[in-house]
């Protein structure tokens with residue numbers, strides 16, 4: 141007899157349309173929560189938080205306890221994988237991530253082989269195992285990784301950049317070096333996510349936050365193809381795993397992602413028109429999104445208006461409620477409460 145799936149997120153990813161969509165928020169564990177700031181202070185720093193299963197489990201559970209979201213996302217960061225590959229990583233307070241940049245073929249060849257990543261990443265797998273045991277039975281667990289292109293933009297520039305200029309420049313200037321880096325990241329991402337799935341992640345999400353900086357044939361070669369390769373490899377090893385793609389900012393490129401059939405859902409950034417998503421994407425794939433995160437800073441009538449508008453347009457198809465990007469540190473937890481009241485009635 142088939143086991144009935146209870147978790148609403150898994151139901152929608154499995155093709156069902158629900159009267160009330162599952163809800164979770166990108167960056168739901170984060171600085172807008174006082175309890176997160178307290179745990180982070182105890183841990184000492186952001187990376188210490190990520191690599192301590194005690195603390196990482198605690199901050200992953202905080203938004204679940206407070207709001208009862210339908211899914212928890214593993215607390216970690218997309219830059220832990222390049223770190224495990226040997227790219228030195230640190231966070232500058234108030235500024236963001238820094239890495240020793242990959243500029244030459246020698247830099248690439250000095251990185252660790254894919255098999256070596258699991259030593260560094262073992263605490264992350266332990267966090268997933270503990271969450272699997274501790275989460276409420278109705279709450280799905282999402283693992284994640286950065287997509288190769290987005291991770292490469294940080295590795296090549298050594299930091300976040302406004303236009304991903306250094307990575308785009310290498311892509312055109314030294315195609316072979318760039319393509320080898322993308323291939324390495326694609327293989328490493330498959331192994332990293334496979335371990336998360338073995339540890340208990342039921343869903344994995346691939347964050348391609350800077351996919352919108354690709355254009356022409358490079359969108360297909362460096363965003364679409366690696367994402368497909370990762371999704372297919374994981375599904376061939378783990379037929380039941382669900383994969384969410386997030387090619388942020390690709391506009392009409394979302395349609396190409398939907399047509400592949402390789403993703404169970406696509407996370408939409410806030411610029412994607414809901415009616416277009418309903419007509420063009422939802423027939424082929426579940427969609428997730430895409431409220432403007434600013435509305436959780438401001439709250440009020442505009443928040444209600446925009447949430448109800450999304451419900452009206454996307455609510456008759458496969459839909460997971462989320463923001464179009466991560467919740468910001470300025471968001472007010474009371475507005476998150478308000479949001480849940482609007483959706484869950």
Ligand code: CP3
Pocket residue numbers: 165166167168169170171180186213214215216217218219235236237284300347349466
């Ligand atoms: O969503 C979640 O709650 C899970 C945890 C998560 C984090 N980062 C924690 C985090 C996830 C899924 C990410 C993904 C991530 N990390 C992305 C892709 C998603 C996106 O936002 O586009 C990117 C580009 C990164 C890299 C990164 N990590 C940057 C650029 C920064 C600094 C900017 C910032 O917001 O401070 C981080 C730090 C980071 N990752 C924080 C959190 C909670 C803030 C760290 C802190 O506590 O100071």
